[in-house]
Each structure stands twice: as structure tokens, then as C-alpha cells.
Amino acid sequence: MDTSHLAEHAGAAGSFFASIFVVATLSMRTMIPLRVFAILTNIILIATAVPTHNYATLILHAVLLPVNTYRLHQMLQLVRNVKKSVNSDLSMDWLRPFTTERKCTAGEVLFYKDEKADSMFYIVSGRFRLVESGIELPVGALVGEFGMLSPSNTRTQTLECVETGMVLSVTYDQVEQLYVQNPAFGFYLLRLFSARLFENIATLEQRLAHHATPQVAEPKPA
Ligand SMILES: Nc1ncnc2c1ncn2[C@@H]1O[C@@H]2COP(=O)(O)O[C@H]2[C@H]1O
Numbered sequence: 001m002d003t004s005h006l007a008e009h010a011g012a013a014g015s016f017f018a019s020i021f022v023v024a025t026l027s028m029r030t031m032i033p034l035r036v037f038a039i040l041t042n043i044i045l046i047a048t049a050v051p052t053h054n055y056a057t058l059i060l061h062a063v064l065l066p067v068n069t070y071r072l073h074q075m076l077q078l079v080r081n082v083k084k085s086v087n088s089d090l091s092m093d094w095l096r097p098f099t100t101e102r103k104c105t106a107g108e109v110l111f112y113k114d115e116k117a118d119s120m121f122y123i124v125s126g127r128f129r130l131v132e133s134g135i136e137l138p139v140g141a142l143v144g145e146f147g148m149l150s151p152s153n154t155r156t157q158t159l160e161c162v163e164t165g166m167v168l169s170v171t172y173d174q175v176e177q178l179y180v181q182n183p184a185f186g187f188y189l190l191r192l193f194s195a196r197l198f199e200n201i202a203t204l205e206q207r208l209a210h211h212a213t214p215q216v217a218e219p220k221p222a
Contacts, residue, residue, distance in 0.1 A: 007051040014048020031181040032079070035072035042068060079184050095122055095142075098178065099168035104128075104161035113158045117147025119171045126165010131158040133203070139165075145193050148172045 021041040028034035042065040049058035121143050128137045137143055146156045179186040
């Protein structure tokens with residue numbers, strides 16, 4: 001039986017469906033649906049390349065399929081870990097693949113107040129202190145997000161290393177990409193930012209109230 005006609009039809013149908021999936025993939029705005037559609041496109045093109053003996057397409061999509069699958073797995077893991085962090089304030093180890101290590105020695109200043117900001121830090125070890133407020137940041141804390149979200153993109157405080165340690169730095173460009181791709185990460189950042197903002201407002205209110213309290217004069221001895 002001549003199967004060449006069947007192979008031709010399978011190839012044409014496959015190309016038609018693959019074209020639809022390519023358009024769908026390229027029109028996806030977020031990373032997870034984009035990878036899902038890319039994987040479906042790879043599978044269709046592999047399946048249709050076999051009967052038509054289109055080996056170039058077969059090899060290309062056989063290479064792209066594991067790449068897309070791995071990237072999808074990474075994204076899903078990221079979203080899962082971010083959700084855990086949002087719910088229970090767990091460690092942010094999931095951020096590690098997107099960061100650069102930086103060693104800090106005691107006395108070193110990571111950034112100064114009012115300086116232009118382009119990255120945030122995740123504290124891995126050592127001790128770090130915000131100079132103006134005196135707040136000591138624990139291991140596992142993320143610091144430097146105000147610089148990204150404030151209109152002037154400048155630091156609101158100075159960060160000093162008190163005891164030698166290590167931080168992971170992540171650029172705002174990278175954070176913006178994660179923010180757009182993962183609404184859960186964006187939500188985590190907003191919660192962190194607003195919690196600290198409220199804390200700072202409460203501290204300022206306390207200071208103001210303290211200064212506004214009328215000083216009661218000591219009664220003079222008779
Ligand atoms: N109340 C707070 N507690 C912990 N960290 C804070 C607090 N307020 C500000 N910060 C951090 O201090 C950082 C100083 O640099 P940024 O302004 O870029 O970002 C700021 C926040 O990440």
C-alpha cells in the first residue's frame with residue numbers, strides 16, 4: 001500500500017496545527033502559558049516530521065522540547081516557592097538562580113542613603129544594619145526594594161555590614177521580569193514593601209507623639 005499520500009496529508013495537517021500553536025505561543029503574555037504552548041508545538045511538529053521524514057524539523061524540536069519542559073518546570077517551582085514564602089515567610093532560596101553572590105566584610109557599606117539604586121539584596125549570612133533606623137536585618141531578609149518602587153529610584157537608608165557575611169544581589173531588571181512573569185512574586189514584593197512602609201510610618205508617629213507630649217513641669221519645692 002502506498003503510504004506517501006497519508007504522510008503528505010499528515011504533514012500538511014501537522015503544519016496547519018503547528019502554525020496555529022506558533023501564533024498562540026507568540027501571543028502569550030506570561031511565561032507559563034507560553035511554555036505550555038511551545039511544548040505542544042514541539043510535540044505536533046515532532047509527530048508530523050516523522051512520517052514526512054523531515055529530519056531537520058525533527059531534530060530542532062527534539063532539542064527544543066526538553067528545553068521548554070525544563071523552563072516550564074523551573075517557572076512552576078518558582079511560583080510554588082513564592083506562594084510558600086507569601087503564606088509563611090519562609091526562606092527565599094528560590095531567588096538564588098537569578099542572583100549574583102557578593103561577599104561583604106565588617107564595616108563595608110553596601111549602599112548609601114539617597115544613592116541611585118539598581119538592585120536589591122538577599123542576606124545569606126553575616127549581620128547587616130540599616131544605619132538611619134538602626135534596624136538589624138536577619139539572615140533570609142530581602143533588602144533594597146524601596147529603591148525600585150519609589151519614584152526617584154533612590155535609597156531611603158544606608159546599609160552597612162556589621163559582621164562579615166554574604167548577600168545575593170539581584171538587579172531590578174531581573175526583578176521586573178520576575179514580577180511580570182509571576183504575579184505571586186509581585187504580590188510578595190508589594191506585601192513586603194507595604195509592611196515596611198507601615199512599620200516606618202508607625203515609628204515616625206511614635207516619635208512625633210513623643211515630641212508633641214507636653215512636658216509636665218516638676219512642682220517647685222515650697
Ligand atoms: N522597617 C523596615 N524594616 C526592614 N527593612 C526596611 C525597613 N524600611 C526600609 N527597609 C529597607 O531598607 C532599604 C534601604 O534601601 P532601599 O530604600 O532601596 O530599600 C529599603 C528597604 O528594603
